[in-house]
Amino acid sequence: KWYEKWMLKFLKNGAKIPQRIAIIMDGNRRYAQERLHADKHEGHKHGLQKLIDTMEWCLELGMKEVGVYALAINNLKRSKKELDTLFDLIKSSFQRFAKQREFFEKNGVKVNICGRLEMLPKDVQEPLFDVMEETKDNTNC
Structure with a gap:
């Protein structure tokens, strides 16, 4: 997408890029219901794809560590x-x-x-x- 390419270019051209970030995966079910008008499973699939996209951006930007909080005990x-x-x-x-x-x-x-x-x-x-x-x-x- 154009904004993703623009953001990567912007970040690579002078912005200070963190070496470590953390991602909390939350809201995929709500996103599916409110935005996609789909079931929870579609929200989980969409969230996973966004996580993969984000990890690829992190690699491209040279980040060294990405932490992902993906599943809480309460989710069980x-x-x-x-x-x-x-x-x-x-x-x-x-x-x-x-x-x-x-x-x-x-x-x-x-x-x-x-x-x-x-x-x-x-x-x-x-x-x-x-x-x-x-x-x-x-x-x-």
């Missing part, structure tokens, strides 16, 4: 249907990331996931650990 109190779709999204995304080893190596991206992963279903934990294992030796960011 949601309906089984919503949790199942959310877990499927997480699992499929990280399975896809695990296959993108070349991208992570080329950019030196190390993925470290913190939190109480044992609270997640085993089939969701596995791709998370796979990506952390695949990227553990990367050191650029």
